[in-house]
Amino acid sequence: MKKYENTGSKDTRSGFGAGMTELGQKNENVVALCADLIGSLKFDEFKKNHPERFFQIGIAEANMIGIAAGLTIGGKIPFTGTFANFSTGRVYDQIRQSVAYSDKNVKICASHAGLTLGEDGATHQILEDIGLMKMLPGMTVINTCDYNQTKAATIALADHHGPAYLRFGRPVVANFTPADEPFVIGKAIMLNEGTDVTIIATGHLVWEALIAAEALEAKGISAEVINIHTIKPLDEEAILKSVAKTKCVVTAEEHNYLGGLGESVSGVLALNNPAPQEFVAVKDSFGESGTPEQLMEKYKLNNQAIVEAVERVIKRK
Numbered sequence: 115m116k117k118y119e120n121t122g123s124k125d126t127r128s129g130f131g132a133g134m135t136e137l138g139q140k141n142e143n144v145v146a147l148c149a150d151l152i153g154s155l156k157f158d159e160f161k162k163n164h165p166e167r168f169f170q171i172g173i174a175e176a177n178m179i180g181i182a183a184g185l186t187i188g189g190k191i192p193f194t195g196t197f198a199n200f201s202t203g204r205v206y207d208q209i210r211q212s213v214a215y216s217d218k219n220v221k222i223c224a225s226h227a228g229l230t231l232g233e234d235g236a237t238h239q240i241l242e243d244i245g246l247m248k249m250l251p252g253m254t255v256i257n258t259c260d261y262n263q264t265k266a267a268t269i270a271l272a273d274h275h276g277p278a279y280l281r282f283g284r285p286v287v288a289n290f291t292p293a294d295e296p297f298v299i300g301k302a303i304m305l306n307e308g309t310d311v312t313i314i315a316t317g318h319l320v321w322e323a324l325i326a327a328e329a330l331e332a333k334g335i336s337a338e339v340i341n342i343h344t345i346k347p348l349d350e351e352a353i354l355k356s357v358a359k360t361k362c363v364v365t366a367e368e369h370n371y372l373g374g375l376g377e378s379v380s381g382v383l384a385l386n387n388p389a390p391q392e393f394v395a396v397k398d399s400f401g402e403s404g405t406p407e408q409l410m411e412k413y414k415l416n417n418q419a420i421v422e423a424v425e426r427v428i429k430r431k
Contacts, residue, residue, distance in 0.1 A: 118290040118305065118324055124261035126282035127225040131156025132261075133268025134193060138164045141272050147182055147194045149175045154284075155195035155225055175200045179208040183218045191219060191272055197231075198224035198281060199240040202247060213277045214250040221271045222247075226284045227257075228368035229396070229413060230318060230406040239401035245373020247279040248346040254278040254299060255346040257367075257375075259320035261289040263343060266297035274299055281317070283368075285406045288321040291341075302349035308338035311424050312356040312363040316342045316375045319366035319394065319415060326420035337424060345375050350382050357383060362390045362431050364423045368415055371395035390430035392423035 137144045138160045145167045146160050152170070161168040171178040175196055182192035194201070201224035202209070213220045224243065231239045248255045254276060258264040264282045271278050295303075305320070306327050315323035320341045327337040338356050342349065357363050363383070365376035376393040383389050396413050410416050 120288035120290050122289055123286045124289045125284060125286050126258055126261055126264040127154070127284060128156050129258070129261035129264030130223060130225065130268050130280070130282055131159065133265040135159040135163070137269060137272050138167065141191065143189060143191045144272055145169065145185060145190045145192050147171055147178050147192055149173060149178050149196040149200060151196050154197070155223070157195060175205045176208045179205050179220070179222075180212055182220045183212040183216060186218045186220060191221070193221045193223050195223045195225070197238060198227035198243050199238050202243040202279070203240055206246060210250060214253050217252055218277060219275055221278050221280060223268070223280045225282055227281045228283060228318070229401045229409040229415065230283050230285045230368060232284065232406045232409065233403050235403035236400040241370040241396050241401065242373055243281065244345055244369050244375065245377070248373070248378065250277075252277060253346065254344070255281070256299065256344050257281045257317040258343055259317055259341060260287060260291055262291045262293045262295070263297065266295065267343065270297045270299060283318060287318055290321060290324075297343075300344045300347040300349060302352035303341040303343070304338075304352070305341050306337065306339040308336035308360065310336045310360060311428055312338045312340065312360045313366065313420060313424065314340045314342055314353065314363060314375065314379055315366040316345060318368050319420075322415070322417040323366055323420055325417035326424070329417065329421050330424055335424065335428070342375060345378060348378050348382065350386075353379055353382055354386055357389050358387060362427045364392045364394060364420060364427055366394040366415070366420050369395055370398060372398060390427050392427040394419050394423050
């Protein structure tokens with residue numbers, strides 16, 4: 115299998131910050147709005163270099179979304195930034211009415227998503243945000259896997275017209291995608307070709323899927339690994355082509371299995387090519403306080419859980 119190397123672990127939110135810094139230099143229409151979390155969202159350089167295009171809204175997330183929608187009318191491209199819980203659940207009505215229904219060119223950027231937020235606990239660890247956002251008509255939903263991909267996605271969104279949700283995280287994780295890899299919204303990335311099982315992963319679980327594929331190879335199981343960074347629009351062609359070959363699939367995500375990537379994949383398969391599927395995801399529960407590593411192990415969101423899911427699904431073929 116193709117070997118992907120960790121070139122130096124970084125947090126994905128820093129990839130967002132780097133993308134915003136570059137956008138600030140190259141696109142004068144890009145503006146940034148923050149809900150009192152400049153450091154956490156890595157907006158520091160953008161604010162320093164472009165103070166006239168940076169808006170500190172304070173702890174008023176609903177107001178931030180409304181202001182962002184208004185700014186699009188004048189041709190600006192607003193990127194809003196706060197924690198994922200506050201970017202979606204707290205302001206869902208404003209997103210639905212002022213952004214999605216009105217088809218406004220707002221980029222809703224969300225850090226600290228999922229269990230890997232860690233010690234802040236269940237009230238901040240949103241595990242249903244992908245489902246909330248993908249149900250909104252016209253909303254693009256992106257969940258990146260590492261620093262490089264998050265930076266590339268941020269930059270790509272400035273050229274994409276329409277409402278979008280970009281989800282990334284807090285912890286330091288493996289940075290393994292090429293820095294110069296093009297980011298194409300809606301296009302899956304084949305990381306490893308295989309014949310026995312398809313592993314479709316998103317976000318922090320992509321690296322875990324690659325580790326799992328190596329472990330499976332040692333067991334004589336050939337795993338195809340696909341990085342789905344865009345959950346909506348979903349690359350149905352890539353999914354169906356792979357599963358037609360392997361005849362079974364495991365989906366892996368740091369999200370509730372209800373409403374997430376796995377549910378989207380199962381819908382595609384049900385309509386086109388039904389196949390056995392196993393879900394590596396949170397099983398309809400809230401999170402709790404703990405280190406990211408402790409939580410990913412307890413909730414079975416790691417490479418070992420992916421290996422076990424593969425062994426189960428292959429028996430169902």
